[in-house]
Amino acid sequence: MKLLGIAAITAAIIVAVAITVTAGLHFQATAKRPAVSPTPVFAKLPARPQSYLGVYVPGVPDSYAGVPAFTRTTGVKPDVLTYYSGWREPFRASFAEAAARQGAVPLVQIDPEDVNLAAIASGQYDTYLGAYAVAIRSYRLPVILSFGHEMNGSWRSWGYTHTSPADFVAAWRHIVSLFRTLGAENVTWLWTVNIIEERGGIPSPVPWWPGSAYVTWVGIDGYYTKSSTTFAALFGPTIVTLRTLTSDPIMIAETGATLGAGQPAKIADLFAGIRTYGLLGFMWFDAIGKQDWRLTGPAAAAALRRGAAAYHRPGS
Numbered sequence: 001m002k003l004l005g006i007a008a009i010t011a012a013i014i015v016a017v018a019i020t021v022t023a024g025l026h027f028q029a030t031a032k033r034p035a036v037s038p039t040p041v042f043a044k045l046p047a048r049p050q051s052y053l054g055v056y057v058p059g060v061p062d063s064y065a066g067v068p069a070f071t072r073t074t075g076v077k078p079d080v081l082t083y084y085s086g087w088r089e090p091f092r093a094s095f096a097e098a099a100a101r102q103g104a105v106p107l108v109q110i111d112p113e114d115v116n117l118a119a120i121a122s123g124q125y126d127t128y129l130g131a132y133a134v135a136i137r138s139y140r141l142p143v144i145l146s147f148g149h150e151m152n153g154s155w156r157s158w159g160y161t162h163t164s165p166a167d168f169v170a171a172w173r174h175i176v177s178l179f180r181t182l183g184a185e186n187v188t189w190l191w192t193v194n195i196i197e198e199r200g201g202i203p204s205p206v207p208w209w210p211g212s213a214y215v216t217w218v219g220i221d222g223y224y225t226k227s228s229t230t231f232a233a234l235f236g237p238t239i240v241t242l243r244t245l246t247s248d249p250i251m252i253a254e255t256g257a258t259l260g261a262g263q264p265a266k267i268a269d270l271f272a273g274i275r276t277y278g279l280l281g282f283m284w285f286d287a288i289g290k291q292d293w294r295l296t297g298p299a300a301a302a303a304l305r306r307g308a309a310a311y312h313r314p315g316s
Contacts, residue, residue, distance in 0.1 A: 044142070044188075045105065045142045045144070045188050047217070047249045047280065048280075049249075049274075049275075049278040049279060049280060050274055050275055050279075050280075050281060050311055051280055051281055052079055052080050052251060052280050052281030052282070052283075053076060053078055053079060053080070053281055053282065053284075053308055053311060054078050054079065054080025054081060054082060054104075054107060054281070054282070054283035054284070055067070055070055055078040055080075055081065055082070055283060055284045055285075055286050056081075056082040056083070056084075056254070056283060056284070056285050056286060056287060057069070057070050057286050057287065058286075058287045058288075060081065060082075060083045060095065061083040061092040061094075061095035061106075064095065064098045064099075066286075067081060067099075067102070067104075070286060073295065073301055074295065074301045074304045074305055074308075075301070075305040075308075076304055076305055076308045077102070077103075077104075078104055079103060079104050079105065080104060080105050080106075080107050080144065080281075080283060081095075081099045081104050081105070081106055081107065082106075082107040082108075082109065082253075082254070082283050082285075083095065083106065083107075083108060083109070084108075084109045084111055085108050085109065085110045085111065086111060086113065087110070087111065087112050087113060087114075087115050087128075088128055090131065090132065090135060091108070091132050091135040091136050091139070091143075092106075092108075093135060093138075093139055096139055096141070096143065097139075100141055105141075105142050105143070105144060106143055106144065107144040107145075107146070107190065107253075107283065108143065108144070108145050108146070109146045109149050109192070110145065110146065110147045110148070111148070111149075111156070111158075112147070112148055112157070112158050112171075113156065113157055113158075114157050115157070115158070117148075117158055117163050117167040117168055117170070117171040118167045118170070118171070120171040120174060120175065121167065121170035121171045121173075121174045122174075123174070126178060129175060129178055129179075130178065130182060133178060133179040133182040133183075133184040134182060134184070136179070136184045136186060136187060137182065137183050137184040137185075137186065139186070140186060141186060142186055142188060143186060143187055143188070144187075144188045144190050144217075145179075145187045145188070145189060145190065146189075146190040146191070146192045146219060146253070147171070147172060147175055148168060148171070148172070149192035149193075149219070149221065149253070149254075150192065150193065150194040150221055151163075151165075151168050151193065151205070151208050152193050152194055152196070152202055152203055152204070152205040152208060153194045153202050154201060154202075160201075160202070160203060165207035165208045168208050169208060169209070169210045172191070172210040172214060173210050173211075173214050176189055176210075176214045177214075187216075188216045188217060189214065189215050189216040189217070190215075190216065190217045190218070190219045190251075190253060191209075191210065191214075191215045191217075191218050191219065192218075192219035192220070192221060192253045192254075193205035193208070193218070193219070193220055193221070193238070193242075194220075194221050194222070195220060195221065195222035195234060195235060195237075195238045196237055196238045196241060204241050205238075205241070205242075206241065206244075206245060209245050209246075212246050212248060215246065215248055216248065216249075217248055217249045217250070217251060217280065218242055218246065218248050218249070218250045218251075219250070219251055219252070219253025219254075220235055220238055220239070220242075220250065220251075220252055220253060221252075221253055221254035221255070222234050222235055222238070222252070222254075222255060223254075223255055223256050223257065223258075223285075223291075223293065224255070224256070224257035224258065224261045224266040224269075224270075225257075225258055225260075225261055225291070226260075226261055227260070227261050227262045227265075229261065229266070230269060230273075231269050231270060231272065231273025231276070231277075232273065232276075235252065235273060235277070236277075239277055239279075249279075249280050250277075250279050250280065251279055251280035251281050251282065251283070252270070252274070252279065252281070252282035252283065253282075253283055254283055254285050255270065255282055255283065255284060255285060256284060256285040256286070256289075256293030256294075257270075257293065258291050258292065258293065259292065259296050259297075263295065263296060263297070263299070263300035263303070264299040264300050264302070264303040265303075267300060267303040267304050267307060268303055268306075268307065270282060270307070271307035271310070271311065281311075284304075
């Protein structure tokens with residue numbers, strides 16, 4: 001299928017959202033559903049380097065208010081919006097529709113916290129996963145979906161030292177296969193790893209690789225914590241390792257910089273690194289996590305605005 005730019009996808013989005021709202025095509029609706037053509041839009045997302053500038057803001061997907069606030073502060077309109085989804089949480093179609101109306105694509109990070117991955121692989125959660133797949137298929141528009149991100153780190157139940165790579169791979173493949181069987185072909189599968197830090201106990205993600213047949217894009221999470229940190233030092237070794245596995249497009253799926261690291265300079269370095277390595281783009285984590293990653297001050301906002309102005313955006 002021909003790759004569509006964001007402008008074309010947005011046009012399809014407006015039509016499809018109108019159909020969805022009018023016809024009441026939410027997964028929960030079960031009675032007197034109007035007849036609607038089953039033919040999905042299923043436009044593939046462009047995979048061109050320097051195409052995506054996304055953000056995570058607190059409050060999503062329950063509230064959309066943080067997204068326009070981010071745009072007011074930075075002058076940047078993100079085209080990907082990340083949210084984190086707990087296990088058994090349904091697909092947030094209303095949030096996806098709100099994003100679509102603004103020309104953005106949802107990136108959902110499904111977190112299987114305290115869930116047995118072998119049980120997922122054996123089909124014990126297929127009722128939940130099947131409902132999720134049908135909801136995404138009914139949405140009809142592109143969704144970026146990731147499962148068990150940062151699995152080569154040890155801080156989550158599905159990760160290193162807690163769950164075997166073999167169980168992770170089996171669960172990943174089962175989920176992808178189930179979604180495809182149920183016709184959810186509008187999913188871009190993002191396999192998201194943490195940057196390699198051998199001295200910090202974060203190994204190579206190679207053992208967790210499910211195979212290119214089960215992955216569309218690859219994501220890398222990493223953050224600037226020091227003023228001396230560069231893109232090449234932070235992300236370069238992981239990119240080199242990933243390129244031994246696959247030629248799939250790579251994006252920085254989660255990143256930020258502390259105030260002490262010098263946000264304006266790091267933002268400029270981030271744009272330069274995306275260009276140098278030919279990556280899809282990056283998602284800025286504009287929130288407090290282990291540290292405060294929020295954009296702070298007019299200089300940081302201006303740096304993001306300058307980088308975005310020179311950026312190679314979809315549909316441009």
